[in-house]
Amino acid sequence: RFEARGVKVYVNAEAERLEGEDEVTGVHLKSGETIPADVVVTGIGVAPPTDWLKSTRIKLNDAGFIEVDRHFRTSVDWVYAIGDAVAAPLPLQGIVVAVASAGPIPTAVQFLELFKRKIEITREDVEKNTTNDWLAWLE
Structure with missing residues (x-):
């Protein structure tokens, strides 16, 4: 998927250091190669x-x-x-954890519907759909 969008993926490459002063301009690999880059995403x-x-x-x-x-x-x-x-x-781990953490059944169902639709949930959404006891836990 990344390659289809023009993103070059380096597998089993070890980054030694990032190049650039205030912003990244490249990645220096342990192999000695330096790759020009505007953005670097690493995974381990x-x-x-x-x-x-x-x-x-x-x-x-x-x-x-x-x-x-x-x-x-x-x-x-x-x-x-x-x-x-x-x-x-x-992929359902996040939903299972969110629903389990959401509290009483009506609240859990409301949050499950929001997650299914992939709508970003803000703190305001949480405050509108939870009890004061649960809000105290959030803070």
Whole structure:
């Protein structure tokens, strides 16, 4: 997808330093190559710290990630996992966490509808759709 928009992706390249004074003009790689750039986005691989789970009944895949179903349940009853430790990036994680954190059912349903429509939720939206107790928690 990035290449189709004219973005050059460098895989397994190690950045040594950014070039430029007040703004980035390039990236110097450990290979010695300097790549001209206006914007730099970096990503790092994630190795989940799940070695301690190997002696449990929680199932891990070959790469060490926790296997979960679509409800984020692991292979052990009542044990759930989300985030960088799960086997696959699941786009619904944010929705599940947001709805679970939203509070009472009516509030959760309102926020779920906002997330489904991909509308940006502002603090004003939160204030209009939550109780004062929950607002105190936000602050």
